[in-house]
Amino acid sequence: xxxxxxxxxxxxxxxxxxxxxxxxxxxxxxxxxxxxxxxxxxxxxxxxxxxxxxxxxxxxxxxxxxxxxxxxxxxxxxxxxxxxxxxxxxxxxxxxxxxxxxxxxxxxxxxxxxxx
Amino acid sequence: xxxxxxxxxxxxxxxxxxxxxxxxxxxxxxxxxxxxxxxxxxxxxxxxxxxxxxxxxxxxxxxxxxxxxxxxxxxxxxxxxxxxxxxxxxxxxxxxxxxxxxxxxxxxxxxxxxx
Numbered sequence: 001x002x003x004x005x006x007x008x009x010x011x012x013x014x015x016x017x018x019x020x021x022x023x024x025x026x027x028x029x030x031x032x033x034x035x036x037x038x039x040x041x042x043x044x045x046x047x048x049x050x051x052x053x054x055x056x057x058x059x060x061x062x063x064x065x066x067x068x069x070x071x072x073x074x075x076x077x078x079x080x081x082x083x084x085x086x087x088x089x090x091x092x093x094x095x096x097x098x099x100x101x102x103x104x105x106x107x108x109x110x111x112x113x114x115x116x
Numbered sequence: 117x118x119x120x121x122x123x124x125x126x127x128x129x130x131x132x133x134x135x136x137x138x139x140x141x142x143x144x145x146x147x148x149x150x151x152x153x154x155x156x157x158x159x160x161x162x163x164x165x166x167x168x169x170x171x172x173x174x175x176x177x178x179x180x181x182x183x184x185x186x187x188x189x190x191x192x193x194x195x196x197x198x199x200x201x202x203x204x205x206x207x208x209x210x211x212x213x214x215x216x217x218x219x220x221x222x223x224x225x226x227x228x229x230x231x
């Protein structure tokens with residue numbers, strides 16, 4: 001089955017320090033990978049995607065992610081965390097359904113807590 | 117058009133009642149998706165529309181669930197004879213066919229509580 005895994009339920013980091021939120025994937029073929037962020041009682045907001053090209057992808061709010069094919073990983077990173085980055089982060093992968101149409105399958109999410 | 121709108125934001129209903137949620141996607145987006153998100157989990161795919169055609173349904177979408185998109189614009193999701201296990205956040209998302217973005221735009225969701 002095509003899926004993503006987020007091994008950490010929660011990541012704690014101090015403001016100003018670098019952060020990493022981990023994601024590994026399991027897909028057949030070339031993966032289309034995404035990161036979304038969710039603030040309390042809100043829908044998901046798109047951060048960045050990897051379709052093809054450079055392994056380092058830059059996205060919104062200073063976030064970036066590194067695609068690593070050999071490790072089947074797509075970790076989210078930011079050089080200097082802000083308290084306002086505290087939120088729930090979801091990794092997702094495009095999956096092709098039996099009908100031939102595609103949708104996104106999400107990980108269970110990682111709560112990022114940035115302390116002042 | 118400011119994004120994907122969902123109504124209501126919150127719904128509390130008694131077990132056994134029927135509920136209906138509405139989603140208004142971004143106007144030029146022809147693809148529409150419904151997801152369900154329970155506490156501690158990521159969103160789970162329910163169903164997919166391309167224009168007015170419902171092209172894919174998840175096994176999660178039991179016979180008590182029905183979704184429509186009658187004119188290829190707004191969509192409704194109805195749950196009949198609600199059960200406590202239906203309590204969740206129901207998310208709608210839209211996207212535009214033919215783009216390479218593949219980034220969905222999500223609404224803020226409808227939080228359903230079945231008591």
